[in-house]
Amino acid sequence: MAExxxxxxxxxxxxxxxxxxxIPFFLEIGLKLEGRATIEGEWAxxxxxxxxxxxxxxxxVTPDGHSRLExxxxxxxxxxxxxxxxxVNTLGYLRVMFTVxxxxxxVARLSKHGAHLVGEVVQYQNSYRLCYIRGAEGILIGLAEQLNHK
Incomplete structure (x- = not known):
C-alpha cells in the first residue's frame, strides 16, 4: 500500500x-468571513x-480555523x-454538517434568516440530536448536537 x-x-x-x-446565513451559524475577492481571467x-x-x-472559516467553506x-x-x-438522495453534493x-x-436563529427544517430534529441513541435544514438560497445543511460531551 502506498504512503x-x-x-x-x-x-x-x-x-x-x-x-x-x-454570507449572513453562514455568519449566523458561526463561521467567520475570512476574505472576499473577485477571481477572473483565463488562468482561473x-x-x-x-x-x-x-x-x-x-x-x-470555522471558529477552530480547521475547516473552510468557499x-x-x-x-x-x-x-x-x-x-x-x-x-437528499440526489446524486452529487448533498450537504455540509455542522456541530453546534x-x-x-x-434552528430558531436560522429560521429568522428564512431557513426551515427538512424533516424534524431527531435523536440518535444517546449520542446526537440531528436535523437537516434548508438555508439561504435553499442550500441543504446538517446540524448535529453532541449529547455526551467527553
Whole structure:
C-alpha cells in the first residue's frame, strides 16, 4: 500500500446566486468571513475548465480555523443548472454538517434568516440530536448536537 500523501482538506465549495444573501446565513451559524475577492481571467478558467471566467468568492472559516467553506458567485459564465432544492438522495453534493452546542437555539436563529427544517430534529441513541435544514438560497445543511460531551 502506498504512503498517504494527503495533508488536509482545504475547503468545500458551494456555488450561490448571491453572496450578499448567503454570507449572513453562514455568519449566523458561526463561521467567520475570512476574505472576499473577485477571481477572473483565463488562468482561473484553466483550473475549472470554464475558459475565461469571472467569479466572486467569499471564504468562510470555522471558529477552530480547521475547516473552510468557499462560496462562489459566478458573474461569467452564468451557472448552467440548479440543484439547490433537490431531495437528499440526489446524486452529487448533498450537504455540509455542522456541530453546534444547542440545536434548538440554532434552528430558531436560522429560521429568522428564512431557513426551515427538512424533516424534524431527531435523536440518535444517546449520542446526537440531528436535523437537516434548508438555508439561504435553499442550500441543504446538517446540524448535529453532541449529547455526551467527553
Amino acid at each position: 498517504n500523501k494527503l495533508i488536509r482538506m482545504d475547503n468545500i465549495g458551494i456555488v450561490v446566486e448571491s453572496l450578499d444573501n448567503t 478558467g484553466r483550473v475549472t475548465g470554464l475558459g475565461d471566467q469571472r467569479v466572486e468568492i467569499a471564504m468562510m 462560496l462562489s458567485q459566478f458573474l461569467s459564465p452564468n451557472p448552467v443548472s440548479d440543484h439547490r432544492m433537490a431531495p 452546542e444547542d440545536i434548538d437555539e440554532m
